[in-house]
Amino acid sequence: MPGLKRSLGAALLIVALGVLAGCAAVTSFTASSQYGGQSVRLRGELYRPVGPGPFPAVVLLHGCSGIKENYRQWARLLSEWGYVAYVLDSLGPRGLGSVCNKRALSARARSVDAYDAKAYLAGLPHVRADSIGLMGWSHGGIAALWAADPATLRTGDSFQAYIALYPGCWLHMTGLRAPLLILAGARDDWTPAAHCQALAQALATRAGPPVTIKVYPQATHAWDRDRPPRYYQGHRLEYDPVATSDSQKMVREFLGRYLRGR
Numbered sequence: 001m002p003g004l005k006r007s008l009g010a011a012l013l014i015v016a017l018g019v020l021a022g023c024a025a026v027t028s029f030t031a032s033s034q035y036g037g038q039s040v041r042l043r044g045e046l047y048r049p050v051g052p053g054p055f056p057a058v059v060l061l062h063g064c065s066g067i068k069e070n071y072r073q074w075a076r077l078l079s080e081w082g083y084v085a086y087v088l089d090s091l092g093p094r095g096l097g098s099v100c101n102k103r104a105l106s107a108r109a110r111s112v113d114a115y116d117a118k119a120y121l122a123g124l125p126h127v128r129a130d131s132i133g134l135m136g137w138s139h140g141g142i143a144a145l146w147a148a149d150p151a152t153l154r155t156g157d158s159f160q161a162y163i164a165l166y167p168g169c170w171l172h173m174t175g176l177r178a179p180l181l182i183l184a185g186a187r188d189d190w191t192p193a194a195h196c197q198a199l200a201q202a203l204a205t206r207a208g209p210p211v212t213i214k215v216y217p218q219a220t221h222a223w224d225r226d227r228p229p230r231y232y233q234g235h236r237l238e239y240d241p242v243a244t245s246d247s248q249k250m251v252r253e254f255l256g257r258y259l260r261g262r
Helices: 002-020 069-080 107-122 139-148 193-204 241-258
Strands: 025-030 041-047 055-061 084-089 127-137 161-165 180-185 211-216 230-232 235-237
Touching (some): 025 107, 041 107, 055 069, 055 107, 055 139, 069 084, 069 127, 084 107, 107 127, 107 139, 127 139, 139 161, 161 241, 180 193, 180 241
Parallel strands (some): 055 084, 055 127, 161 180, 180 211
Antiparallel strands (some): 025 041, 041 084, 230 235
């Protein structure tokens, strides 16, 4: 009976976590780097398509304030399109709620998390280990850019495609490991699109994988989060259904080209 009770308890916990994550399985793995001198067990919300697979996969990196509903909406879309989507939580496992106005965790450090998540996904039987992409928003978008630079992190390792939505593009990049898509808002007063346009232009002059950029003329920061217009950390945030719809189309086409070869 005690063993049965433990089994039932574990099953109920898994179900509860799945409900909280919006029909996703919450899984965890040990990070390759420490935080505050302690090992970290990162966790994420795993969304998978119907069927046995194996499927291509995408690691999703949230913005500076953690996982919000728009990232889960993207994950569900990716799952509908036939991708395993893994919404990685870089903050909670480290006891952080937000890094928007402090440097408790850098975007570069989060790019290491991304590669740890890639290794984790590559070990799952329903994931195609040779077809994993990375997608990040804002602070997570900066992390995606760090991850895409061949001069940083793990030499010889790479995602098959990189996507950054309204990232801060002020870092210097030496090149690209794989194709990059940048989606930015012309009215973004937090991570200005002009920096991304300059970065894309600089990358385009170098031999290597292609970079694609699109700037939405009416979009502010966080245009894909369906909430009333507001200010956060002094910056204007406004939902833009046109930019959201088109960005979904752009992402689907980009992933189809580089993760599915079509």
